[in-house]
Amino acid sequence: xxxxxxxxxxxxxxxxxxxxxxxxxxxxxxxxxxxxxxxxxxxxxxxxxxxxxxxxxxxxxxxxxxxxxxxxxxxxxxxxxxxxxxxxxxxxxxxxxxxxxxxxxxxxxxxxxxxxxxxxxxxxxxxxxxxxxxxxxxxxxxxxxxxx
Amino acid sequence: xxxxxxxxxxxxxxxxxxxxxxxxxxxxxxxxxxxxxxxxxxxxxxxxxxxxxxxxxxxxxxxxxxxxxxxxxxxxxxxxxxxxxxxxxxxxxxxxxxxxxxxxxxxxxxxxxxxxxxxxxxxxxxxxxxxxxxxxxxxxxxxxxxxx
DNA sequence: CGGTATCCAGCCTGATACTG
DNA sequence: CAGTATCAGGCTGGATACCG
Numbered sequence: 001x002x003x004x005x006x007x008x009x010x011x012x013x014x015x016x017x018x019x020x021x022x023x024x025x026x027x028x029x030x031x032x033x034x035x036x037x038x039x040x041x042x043x044x045x046x047x048x049x050x051x052x053x054x055x056x057x058x059x060x061x062x063x064x065x066x067x068x069x070x071x072x073x074x075x076x077x078x079x080x081x082x083x084x085x086x087x088x089x090x091x092x093x094x095x096x097x098x099x100x101x102x103x104x105x106x107x108x109x110x111x112x113x114x115x116x117x118x119x120x121x122x123x124x125x126x127x128x129x130x131x132x133x134x135x136x137x138x139x140x141x142x143x144x145x146x147x148x
Numbered sequence: 149x150x151x152x153x154x155x156x157x158x159x160x161x162x163x164x165x166x167x168x169x170x171x172x173x174x175x176x177x178x179x180x181x182x183x184x185x186x187x188x189x190x191x192x193x194x195x196x197x198x199x200x201x202x203x204x205x206x207x208x209x210x211x212x213x214x215x216x217x218x219x220x221x222x223x224x225x226x227x228x229x230x231x232x233x234x235x236x237x238x239x240x241x242x243x244x245x246x247x248x249x250x251x252x253x254x255x256x257x258x259x260x261x262x263x264x265x266x267x268x269x270x271x272x273x274x275x276x277x278x279x280x281x282x283x284x285x286x287x288x289x290x291x292x293x294x295x296x
Numbered sequence: 297c298g299g300t301a302t303c304c305a306g307c308c309t310g311a312t313a314c315t316g
Numbered sequence: 317c318a319g320t321a322t323c324a325g326g327c328t329g330g331a332t333a334c335c336g
Contacts, residue, residue: 033201035272036265037194042279044192046185046329053181062298073330078299088282099297100336109275109282116271117184123264124183127257131190134236134257193308210318221310226319247317248316 042087043117047072047080052110055090059105089113190235191265195220195228200258203238207253237261 043049047069054060054068066077081104084090089110095101106114191197195217202208202216214225229252232238237258243249254262 030198030201030204032266032269032273033198035276036197036269038276039268039272040188040192040197041194044188046189049184049188050178050181053178056178066298074299075301075331076329079329086283086286087279088286094298097297100299102298109278112275113271116268118180119267120187120264121180121184123261124187125180127260128183128186130257131235135234138234138236222319223311223321224309242318245317248319250318 039113042083043113045080045083047076048084049117051077051080051084052089052106052114055104055106055110056114059093059103062102062104065104084110187261190231191261193228193231195224196232197265199225199228199232200237200254200262203252203254203258204262207241207251209252210250213252232258 050069050072051065054065060068062077062081065081066072066074069077072080081090081092085092087109088107091105091107093103093105095103198217198220199213202213208216210225210229213229214220214222217225220228229238229240233240235257236255239253239255241251241253243251
């Protein structure tokens with residue numbers, strides 16, 4: 001949604017953070033949603049969260065991540081990794097060997113983020129069934145347009 | 149990303165929840181990311197979180213929401229509202245008056261979600277500056293490709 | 297092995313117009 | 317006022333090919 005990765009160009013062009021709007025909130029206010037949007041845009045890359053999730057316990061190499069995430073393309077992995085690196089969520093360590101070795105490790109910031117999304121994860125786990133149930137109910141009530 | 153709202157058609161076609169993969173996690177595990185993805189897809193609609201955020205304190209009518217969210221198109225508002233309603237995050241109450249009155253109210257489920265995203269909101273607020281700093285640092289170090 | 301650049305398809309999004 | 321339908325555009329994301 002604001003992930004700047006169209007064709008791997010202008011990597012910072014879209015970051016247009018308008019100043020002001022700095023209100024003391026508890027984190028769930030209306031004005032705070034904007035902040036959250038940034039984060040969910042950051043994490044809502046669909047791959048970002050997967051990547052940092054895999055990086056949670058140990059550092060991984062590029063190909064290891066490529067295998068681990070399973071389904072991500074090389075392009076998206078690179079893009080995601082670079083963005084995450086840019087945001088300071090992970091570090092990229094290049095070992096100048098003949099076959100290049102690149103290690104990706106989660107930073108403290110990344111760990112804290114993972115910890116925060118864990119809250120959402122718990123909510124998801126807790127209410128997934130409920131939501132699924134609601135959807136089914138809703139869909140049933142709306143697809144019942146063939147009576148008589 | 150998985151928001152099913154292409155042209156207001158097949159509202160439940162994409163919900164392909166494969167069974168299994170039910171592991172007891174703490175909410176931050178790798179396998180748990182899938183669950184979170186559903187939620188951030190649910191909330192990452194960019195408008196969804198804004199809408200439920202505005203609905204947090206009081207119920208609102210369609211046009212009120214339209215004005216409040218400011219920037220959302222009628223189409224997206226409707227789509228978002230219907231999705232949220234489908235998921236059981238809010239209720240839609242139609243008052244059969246001559247000028248149609250439709251009230252949207254957050255459900256308990258919606259409130260709990262809002263509470264969970266508040267955690268992310270707090271994280272965002274806390275580390276926004278840090279991330280911004282990291283980005284600037286990263287961009288600076290990478291745009292310094294014009295020496296000599 | 298790690299990464300970049302290009303091409304291309306699909307989806308999301310927004311604007312507009314019309315109906316009840 | 318509330319909502320639906322249609323059209324057009326922008327962005328995201330995947331596959332492929334090639335470089336260091």
